[in-house]
Amino acid sequence: xxxxxxxxxxxxxxxxxxxxxxxxxxxxxxxxxxxxxxxxxxxxxxxxxxxxxxxxxxxxxxxxxxxxxxxxxxxxxxxxxxx
Amino acid sequence: xxxxxxxxxxxxxxxxxxxxxxxxxxxxxxxxxxxxxxxxxxxxxxxxxxxxxxxxxxxxxxxxxxxxxxxxxxxxxxxxxxxxxxxxxxxxxxxxxxxxxxxxxxxxxxxxxxxxxxxxxxxxxxxxxxxxxxxxxxxxxxxxxxxxxxxxxxxxxxxxxxxxxxxxxxxxxxxxxxxxxxxxxxxxxxxxxxxxxxxxxxxxxxxxxxxxxxxxxxxxxxxxxxxxxxxxxxxxxxxxxxxxxxxxxxxxxxxxxxxxxxxxxxxxxxxxxxxxxxxxxxxxxxxxxxxxxxxxxxxxxxxxxxxxxxxxxxxxxxxxxxxxxxxxxxxxxxxxxxxxxxxxxxxxxxxxxxxxxxxxxxxxxxxxxxxxxxxxxxxxxxxxxxxxxxxxxxxxxxxxxxxxxxxx
Numbered sequence: 262x263x264x265x266x267x268x269x270x271x272x273x274x275x276x277x278x279x280x281x282x283x284x285x286x287x288x289x290x291x292x293x294x295x296x297x298x299x300x301x302x303x304x305x306x307x308x309x310x311x312x313x314x315x316x317x318x319x320x321x322x323x324x325x326x327x328x329x330x331x332x333x334x335x336x337x338x339x340x341x342x343x344x
Numbered sequence: 345x346x347x348x349x350x351x352x353x354x355x356x357x358x359x360x361x362x363x364x365x366x367x368x369x370x371x372x373x374x375x376x377x378x379x380x381x382x383x384x385x386x387x388x389x390x391x392x393x394x395x396x397x398x399x400x401x402x403x404x405x406x407x408x409x410x411x412x413x414x415x416x417x418x419x420x421x422x423x424x425x426x427x428x429x430x431x432x433x434x435x436x437x438x439x440x441x442x443x444x445x446x447x448x449x450x451x452x453x454x455x456x457x458x459x460x461x462x463x464x465x466x467x468x469x470x471x472x473x474x475x476x477x478x479x480x481x482x483x484x485x486x487x488x489x490x491x492x493x494x495x496x497x498x499x500x501x502x503x504x505x506x507x508x509x510x511x512x513x514x515x516x517x518x519x520x521x522x523x524x525x526x527x528x529x530x531x532x533x534x535x536x537x538x539x540x541x542x543x544x545x546x547x548x549x550x551x552x553x554x555x556x557x558x559x560x561x562x563x564x565x566x567x568x569x570x571x572x573x574x575x576x577x578x579x580x581x582x583x584x585x586x587x588x589x590x591x592x593x594x595x596x597x598x599x600x601x602x603x604x605x606x607x608x609x610x611x612x613x614x615x616x617x618x619x620x621x622x623x624x625x626x627x628x629x630x631x632x633x634x635x636x637x638x639x640x641x642x643x644x645x646x647x648x649x650x651x652x653x654x655x656x657x658x659x660x661x662x663x664x665x666x667x668x669x670x671x672x673x674x675x676x677x678x679x680x681x682x683x684x685x686x687x688x689x690x691x692x693x694x695x696x697x698x699x700x701x702x703x704x705x706x707x708x709x710x711x712x713x714x715x716x717x718x719x720x721x722x723x724x725x726x727x728x729x730x731x732x733x734x735x736x737x738x739x740x741x742x743x744x745x746x747x748x749x750x751x752x
Binding site: 276278298301302305316 | 413414415418478480481482
């Protein structure tokens with residue numbers, strides 16, 4: 262299943278409990294109050310939803326939300342589902 | 345008892361509905377929450393099974409999350425979420441949300457049989473299924489049996505004694521008595537007590553099937569043809585408060601906690617004992633200080649298992665006498681299933697409502713009287729009662745027996 266940026270922002274809002282309106286590309290994770298635990302919770306949900314295993318160690322340092330979303334979309338939409 | 349203890353708040357969530365009032369209405373109207381549900385162990389387990397169970401509405405937390413957000417609720421297991429929602433309702437009714445007493449002079453004591461079973465099974469399914477060997481870092485705090493009390497303390501800013509009790513099916517009864525004890529000892533003015541359980545999970549249900557405790561169709565307490573319990577999920581919370589504290593702030597008094605009895609059979613992990621159950625019931629009866637001939641409402645443990653009901657009926661007759669069968673017996677697990685650690689608190693909520701309304705809700709699914717279970721069962725429809733006091737029973741695997749006495 263392919264993901265869109267909007268799908269991913271919905272998921273981040275849900276899992277990290279952030280107001281969807283605040284999820285703009287140049288916001289930093291710290292600005293948004295998204296902790297490392299929130300990121301892991303998000304990665305687990307991505308795995309459930311799209312069948313793609315993304316280890317937390319895989320993720321490069323990201324300067325802002327936009328970079329994170331681009332990375333995740335690239336992984337989800339490039340990989341065949343694991344299961 | 346040096347300090348009298350008022351009940352100033354009630355909260356409940358179960359298959360009977362969301363909220364103590366909805367629970368009470370459903371119980372009175374004889375609307376049971378038991379239905380067939382499918383339990384799917386996932387791709388690494390055997391095929392799904394269909395079993396009777398009593399589950400809360402899927403959106404049970406939506407009202408809570410609308411009022412308080414998801415910052416705390418999103419990080420906890422289902423059992424803790426049930427406790428959190430019930431605690432919120434009870435504290436709101438008590439008028440204690442944001443009250444200064446929560447800061448230092450309040451305890452939270454909740455009982456749970458197993459803790460975060462849903463989280464545990466899902467995590468282990470991933471781990472042992474080798475789909476990925478990563479474990480979510482929140483697994484431990486979600487599974488721990490104290491996850492519920494911590495969530496309540498964080499949400500409502502409680503800095504006093506906060507801990508969980510665990511004694512299988514008697515867990516929340518022990519929690520009530522422990523919370524009351526903290527008030528009586530003068531350590532706190534308020535105790536948020538009760539319990540919850542959410543173990544209608546594929547692996548856990550298989551365990552209950554293995555011990556042959558589950559009913560084939562439904563829960564029929566004290567009836568002929570009963571063949572087991574029905575698993576229920578839910579939670580219930582009572583706000584106990586030093587009566588003087590409650591009166592001083594003008595709180596509505598919903599009832600009074602009179603005391604309780606606690607015994608251990610020291611006999612068998614699954615078989616009940618007449619002596620142990622009778623002793624707990626006798627202690628609670630004494631705490632209730634019944635006048636000669638005074639009627640008392642009995643909220644039976646009444647699981648619908650052959651052995652429990654026969655033993656409990658014998659204990660009721662032994663302790664409260666049989667003459668005239670003056671004491672109405674209710675068994676609401678026939679409606680909301682067996683919430684294991686949460687059952688006693690839910691039954692206490694229903695018993696307090698019953699005392700206030702002077703009405704006893706009917707036992708459901710009854711086929712015919714069992715001569716071995718002769719007690720004055722409330723059958724058919726809601727029955728007007730005279731009782732102003734109630735005994736609420738909870739008897740657990742491992743021979744742990746509790747009975748609580750309330751008045752309203």
